[in-house]
Amino acid sequence: MPGASFIIASQTSPNLEFLSGVQLEVLGFLKPQRDAFFSNFFPDPVTAKNALLHFETTLGFYDFSKSPQFCYTVCSAYNFLINSGTKLPMTLTQLFVHILVYLIDKITQKDKMINIVRALGNLASHCALNSQSNVQRDTLDEFGLLSEFPLSDFLCVYGESDKAIYSWRSPLMQEFILAVSVLLGLSLHSVEEILEKHKKHTHFLDIFMSGLCEQVHWRPLEETLGPCSANKIFAFKNWLKTLCEKTLPGNNKEDHCRCFHLLYQMQNEKVVKEVITPSARLGLSYGNLKLLDYVVLNYVVRQLGEMEQINLYNTSLLTEEMAEILAPTMAVSCKFILSQCSFEDGAVTHVASALSKGIATSLDLSYSCLNKKQLQSLCTGLKNCKVESLQFSRGKLTEASCEEFVPALTSTTSQLSVLNLCANQIGDMGLKKLCEALQNPHNKVQGLNLQHCTLTAASMEDLSTALSSGHSKLININLSNNEIGDTGVKPLSKGVQHPFCKLESLRLFDCYLTEACCPLLAEALMSKHCSLREIDLSVNELGHEGAMVLCKALKRPGCPMEKLSLARCELTEAVFVELASLLKSGSPPLKSLSVACNDVGDQGVHHLWEAIRHPSCELEKLDVEMTGLTDACVNDMCAAIKASKTMRKLKIHNNLLTDVSVPTLIRVMQESPNMEKLNVQYNDFGEEMFELFETCPKIRY
Incomplete structure (x- = not known):
């Protein structure tokens, strides 16, 4: 290219101003050049490696990328300090x-x-x-x-x-x-x-x-x-x-990091403890920070001695270096949030080590996908740690993954009591492997979430066996959104009736059930050994006959049921009459009832309003979303709210109420001290009503 010229420089220079048509680009060191520079400066490879690591993690890059001269200055200072036996500087200052x-x-x-x-x-x-x-x-x-x-x-x-x-x-x-x-x-x-x-x-x-x-x-x-x-x-x-x-209670992690950098430069434990008060917010995500940011975060947390949680949500890649730096922070944090993260293999090793040495009782890996090696490293840490709750929803776990969990679940030193595997493709064979662990006398699992896990009736016999084994500690299990069907309910019902079964909560939301399974469930509910306090059968085709059978079973003397969910189960007004009768009797002691998405209108729900007014009714929460309510029900509803001594939360959203009812709803919420929340969203209210709703914070509109 005739007449073309280029200039390579380490920094800008005013002596180039007289040149016209010249483009100057200043390039700094990339990672390979940094490695090469330190390797050439320090003859000893170990010294070179340690010096570079110290520079990157303690001092950061700062204007290194602008001026290689700064690199030379740092190396010269390091060399002098190393030769004189002086400790390398901890901070830029x-x-x-x-x-x-x-x-x-x-x-x-x-x-x-x-x-x-x-x-x-x-x-x-x-x-x-x-x-x-x-x-x-x-x-x-x-x-x-x-x-x-x-x-x-x-x-x-x-x-x-x-x-x-x-x-x-x-x-x-x-x-x-x-x-x-x-x-x-x-x-x-x-x-x-x-x-x-x-x-x-x-x-x-x-x-x-x-x-x-x-x-x-x-x-x-x-x-x-x-x-x-x-x-x-x-x-x-x-x-x-x-x-x-001013900064730490806010949500800007860059501003948080600025404060941490200032405290790190000062290197004064007393000042850190004065500044990071209990009211200071350290709960937002510190994912995708620079390496030095993790150094200063680790410093601050270590000075505090203990942290409620370390949140690294949505970290695109947690490297081994980052995890090694944060390991001490993890060890003094009660909760790890590592959801939607990806990891280097070495990073998971440091996380597992921090779990084993630390105080964490909760680990959240939701939406984070671990390969086999990483999962093995994690489970090694889970075998001997204080973690009680593991959240692993949507982690692309498979049947083989369940096998990795078994040693952790059956370890004598494991404390794992809550396991959330929601939305993973573990299938029936995966559940069978978990059931083997649940029958181990050392397992401590009390809560198991298997929602959306491609389960069928084929694995319910294994689950029933585990529940009846005498070693299962399961108190609640979520099987929602699995194709269990009526066939799968049969072995489950037998397990629930067993004297050794401790199950208190069973969720079968959208499990392809029909009225045919209701006699089996009713048999379980009428068993004197049944300890169920909560059952969710929503979004199943139970119909009038099936629901009536269940209602009769719930009348068993001593039935402990407190929470019943029958949303979108094709209920009729007659079923609402039976439910009202249950509420009036106070046996079972129902405290929460959901009958949403059953179109019985004002006439059907009227029976519930009458029941709530009854002195024996102990109901605290009621969900009647999409039941066809109109303004005609508001007076009865408000009378029930006023009369009840226990009602705290009511959901009437997605109905047909209009502006006419707004003043009455606001007044009853203002005059009812027990009521905490009324959800009226998605009714037929005009926008001009929103200003009125704002006068009552207890109403969600």
Whole structure:
């Protein structure tokens, strides 16, 4: 290409301004170049590896990608510290303190050092506020940087004499010098004014000020520069505390991380505990942060000693390095949220190790897909840990995956009591393997969610055997959205009647049931050994006959049923009459009833309103969504609410109520202290009614 030219540079240069038609692109190091640089700088491979890891995890990249010179500076500082047997700096501030001490030692005019720092600090502020990377000689003179001051270690010089142009060797050094000058008390402005003034123009000023506030970090500079201003330090710490109090209850993880970085630079456990109060929110997701962000998060949590949860939701790839850094945080967290994450194999190993060593009682891996090796590593950790609840819905688990869980479920040291495998393709063979574990005397599983797990009647016999084994601890099981059918209900009913069965909650929502299974269920409900307190048979074709059989079974003296769900079961008004009779009798002691999506209209639901008014009725929650209610039912409904001493929550959404009923609904909710929530969504209300609903927070509209 005739006439074409290109320039490769490590940083921008004002000497290129006179060239026209030249495109300059500054490229920094990618990972391979960083590895190569450190390997070439340090002859010992182990030293090179450790130095690079320390740089990436402790200091971060910062302007490394802009200036390879910064890499050289860091390596030189590391080399000096390693050779002298000094511990490598933990923070960016500590590194720049070492660098500044080195530069000061080269200056012969120690008595003028305060003047040099004051002048450089003023210049740094001027360049930042005016977005200037280059200045001329007269600007230096204006800020008192006399020609006899040694500036070459701080500023690059382009050109000669009066036409020379100066620029900072490192933007980081520019901001570090500004922070030093502020904390020395060389500025007339307050700390708050300086930080606010430079907020949009600097990236690390507050970071450096936070680190320099601690005497232990400042001490190497004290011999030449003297002590920091006590007033400035006090003002900065107050500013930091106020910032954290405002930021941490919010939802912006970038803002959270900024606070963590400031606390990390300070390295003061007492300040961390003062700033991260119990009211501070650390519950949002910290997924997809940079490596250094995890370093500072880990530091903060370790200073606190214990954390309610560590949330890494939606992390695109949790690497082995990240997991290793976060392992101490995981070990002191009561709950891990790793849902919708992907992992490197080594990362899962660190998670498993943290589980074994830590205090976590809950692990959420929903929507996270683990390969066989990763699942084996996880289950190894689950065998000997405090985790009681494992959420693993939609994790693409299979029949083979269930085999991996068996050792964890049957371990003498496992505490796992809640297992959620919802929406996984484990099938009947997978459930059979789990049932083998449930019969083991060491298993502690009390809750099992197998919703949407492609189960059929073929595995119900195995489940029934497990329930009757005498070793099963199962209290609740969710089999919803599986094609179990009436055939599968038969062995289940036998299991529920067994004296050894401890089941209290059985959910069979949308399981292809018909009225043919109701006599079997009724037999179970009438058994003196049946301990069911909750049964969900919603979205099944039970019909009038099937529901009537169930209602009669529920009248058994001593029946413990408290929660009954019969939504969309083709119920009739006669069934509502029977349900009302149950409520009036107080036996069973029903506290929650769902009869949604059964179109019986005002006349059918009227029987329930009458029952709720009865003094023996103990109902607390009622769902009558899509039952065909109109304004005609509102007076009866409100009379029931007023009369009831137990009713707390009522759902009447998706019905035919209009604006006429709104004032009455608002009034009854305002006058009924027991009522906590009334859901009236998706009725035929006009938008002008929404303002009225806003006057009553207990109504959801």
